[in-house]
Amino acid sequence: MTDIAFYALSALAIWSGWRVFRVDSMIRATFALMVSFICVGGIALLMSADYIGIATVFMMAVEMMVMGLFMVMFMMNPAGLNPMQMVHQHRFSIGAGIAAFIGLTVAVLATNLPNNPLPAGRDTLHDLGVELLGGSMLIFETAGVTLLATMVGAVVLSSRPGRFGDSDAGAVPPGLQPGGQPAGRKVEKSGGHGGHGGDSSHDMNMKGAPKSDDAPHKRHGKMPEEES
């Protein structure tokens, strides 16, 4: 049963890894890679490495999501739906791929891999925590939270705050001359009738009001009846 699961997960990991280079979209490539990693996480679960396996799934899902998003943003290919070539520098990458494959295969075959099955019911999670961090768990935890707070602080400080405040000051187009008036359409200053300016359509309901451009000015002072 475990063997079947191992081979199935391995096959899916290799197939989806191969798809990363064959699909024509950044999003598809990203999530094919995610599937590959999730399969590797599943194999870790089979090896009783619960935490490492599940953490792999967890980390890879977030990482691939962020990576896909950033790739699409930087490549200016809205949505990553347009077909695009996902491989470049063919000759170099084929060479690098073959070299990496041979190197890793030699490393796997040459290593004397341990073969001591875990006793049933062994708490690998506790062992892993002690092995990785020993007595520094509190320091690690504190450093992690501090680093995240620092990152958020850096972003907040470097992006001027406020939708209607500082950062939007740059939304005014730059001047045609250095330091000159902003380019683009100028808003016409018009009569005090709610920005409707010379538009005389309002007068349709007004009995006897003259349909001229300066009508709004006059109407503020006196009633239309008085005018006629």
Add this chain to the structure above:
Amino acid sequence: MTFAPALTTLILFLAIGIWIAAILDAVFYRRISGQGGVSVLSPFYAAAAHLSRQRLTTEAPDRLNWYLAIAGYLAIATIGLAVVPFGPETAVIGIKTSVVLWGACESLVVVLVFLHGWSPNSPLALIGAYRYVAIGLPIMLLSMFVLIAAALPARSLDLRDIVASQEGLWNIIRQPLGLPLFLLLGLSLTLRGPFDYADSADLAGGTSVEDSGANRAGWQVARLAMLVGFSAIAASTFLGGYLGPILPGIVWLAIKTLILMAVVIGLSHLLARMPVARMLGLIWKFLLPIAFVDLLLAGLVALA
């Protein structure tokens, strides 16, 4: 309980939960809008209406990812419910790292909702997908701190131990900041109310704008299933799960899940949705520091 009865309980819990969630949703909406009562069969009428419609498709969609997103969302909701202990030492997925597994479920929800909006090759769905990622990721990050804080008094990443550690005092009292923050995650995971940046009305349905027929029914069922799964997780993490006097554990869990489901649905109907930029500011500059405080307090209590 061995595996087979636990699995049966899980399926029944999920099915009945989805049905009640759908009714609650309709009842809240009708109460607020001042309309009359709701038939308990109305979810089935809605499902029948969806299923009797054709399944339309768009030009050049990614059909595989589209279907996988809908099926995956339902599967993730089920896995979430499966780590919830129905009684002492009884959970369908009883592993030592069940909180981490739930964390993996949370992060996969962001991926699947994104794929659901990306796959149809349609502009409004795509906007919903990108918007959701921007909000879904930081909310998920925030929930991690809340969950670590809840795991601290239990000294375990096992949800069964976390429930057992609340024997004397529930986490909602021990860590009062935890549940409100975690409920925001629930709104985000189930694409609801103030955190509905994926499937909202301002995008004419967002990621599900192109879903019709069985696809739409499937997506709606998955959203309700996620609500059930999330509420059961939250009930176990903060309200002591199956713990309670006289009644059997599963009944207590069901009652607490139902209460949290009603709270999430109520919040989703009563709170308005902010612009994305403001919500991002709120999450990163206000809610995340509160999550830090939650973790800090839990850590100090654990050290003391």
